[in-house]
Amino acid sequence: MVAGDIVLTGLMAVLLVGVAALLTRVENWRSYTPLAGGGAVTGDETAVINREKPAGIIRWLTTVDHKDIGLLYGVYAVIAFAVGGIMAMLIRLQLVTPAGAILSNNAYNSILTSHGITMLFLFGTPIIAAFANYFIPLLIGADDMAFPRINAIAFWLLPPAALLIWAGFFLAPVTDNMIEPARTAWTMYTPLSVEQANPGVDLMLLGLHLSGVAATMGAINFIATIFTERNEEVNWANLDIFSWTILTQSALILFAFPLLGSAIVMLLLDRNLQTTFFAVEGGGPLLWQHLFWFFGHPEVYILVLPPMGLVSLILPKFSGRKLFGFKFVVYSTLAIGVLSFGVWAHHMFSTGMDPRLRASFMAVSLAIAIPSAVKTFNWITTMWNGRLRLTTPMLFCIGFVSNFIIGGVTGVFLASIPVDLILHDTYYVVGHFHYIVMGAIGFAAFAGIYYWFPIFTGRMYQRTLGKAHFWFSMVGTNITFFAMLALGYLGMPRRYATYQFDGAIAPLTQVSTFHQAATVGALILFIGQLFFVWNIVQSWLEGPKVEDGDPWNLERDGMLDREFQWFEEQLEADSPEKDPSLLADGGQEEQNDS
């Protein structure tokens, strides 16, 4: 232990000296020009400033530009999606045979836990932050976020969070399995999560905590930005729908994530310092479930509201019609935001809580389906009699609506107590929420990536590959998750590494068949994502340059939003003989010679 401490001390000292040396090299602490208010743009261009950013890797490590940070979030989220997706494939391959094909029970539980946490916290929240960072300032006509530096801090908390959440996988081989990946499932229910002595659980909890701090900082920033940085032309009446959903989402984050953070700290204290927050003689194990779901249910809307905003923004563009009932889409967003804090106990119907309490949670849960349905009808009526253009982003929007209907309707069934008592903890629940997290949230993210690909990269993606991506994803998603709904009806419990329980719990033959169907679906889905990665990488590197600031021909319908107008200005500024100082986005290499 002493030797270990000395090594650690040495390591830390070297790190600190390195950081200090680096900082003194890049920063001159005497030269600061004050810019109180935290704004990034100095008004007077007195000094040698004619470029915006340093070059190369330093640019990305030091950037406080919202567009760069948006791209960083995006790359981060796509990498996390790949990691989480490979974990999902391992889960599906394991379950092709009742005895389990490839993993030990422990490995299965580790991967299951990491898959959930990775997808929700390292893919879901960041991919939304990617779009929000890039486009909220452009859509509301702001120069940047209200607090550009806090914006960067929030992003840089995420890579350490990911390393901590995955830490067990890296450390198990080198520590002789003393530190293993957490096996608590994403809900981290006590007493299990208190009793697992494995320090990997602590590391994962710390990672989650950091990601929560990051989300909260981001939320504060978005609220401040949308309230204070709008330009004169943007008021509450004409604020775009995506900004509305981000505003609502940020409010939800502000109430939900600090609570998760505190609950995690309590859990850490129970684990390490013998407190009794969740012990039977203290707050009791159910306390965790209440705290967790008070966060957890709003979290699902934190994840789904902005994707709904993306679809509400993009779908009209390819329908040739304005969003039907815009006001009601905004109202339903706000309604969902408020109601989402009153339904958490529908995750706990089977815990033996007071039936009167249970009934009231059932009522609110059923009520929350109403604003969700309002949105769905608005999307459908927007397309009704419209001039539909089935571009890749539009296909993903339509896929979103279709999958959201199945996901939402299955949710309404679960909200009904008697139905839930039968289906709770079966694959039906897994099917329900995957229709939404993959079928809706994932699809909206793809729609956003394709729709704005020209702005991100200045290039166009390959249309055929995009369509292949859509159809493989749509078919794969529906095979996989519909099979899971069926598995749930058959009685297959969730979170099982094997299922050799012939007859006792569920009929084995049918269960294996549906598991195999789900795996086939997952393979199709996986192949689709290969098209996606190939398309994005290759088109980014060598796709055709976009010449026109309006690649989707939105001008014709009078639907060219601010972000594409901004893009148009960039393209004009980019063309030579124009004023180079207009160009906000270049690193120094590109501009040195101009």
Add this chain to the structure above:
Amino acid sequence: MAEEPGLSDQYPTASPWPLFVALGLALSEIGVFVGLFPVAVFGLILFGGSIAGILTESGYVERPWPTLLGVGVVLIILAAAFALWQVPVADIALSNVGTGPLFTRLVAVAAAGAVMIAMGGVASVMEQTAA
């Protein structure tokens, strides 16, 4: 601007500090919660130092050193308050560092605070005597 401009003066949309604020916070949390003494101390110093740096850079404060000193004081007060509240007085002794799980962590926090106070204090004095 008499001297060489720093990175964040030269480029209006760049700052080296956010990365280190984040790294400092991450290391502090790991150090304090997992109970790794050196990681806690160095993490907190990095965190406090970067806070001082970023506040100076964005013009909220004029010089970094008083902020560093202040963060150090806050940490020591926090550690002392927790110690008085949660650790029996008899156990508050240097010889107990490394045995009581809570006490050791508090000592780490206080140690980081002390280093920051020393750094902030010395640098302030040096700066004033130099100028």
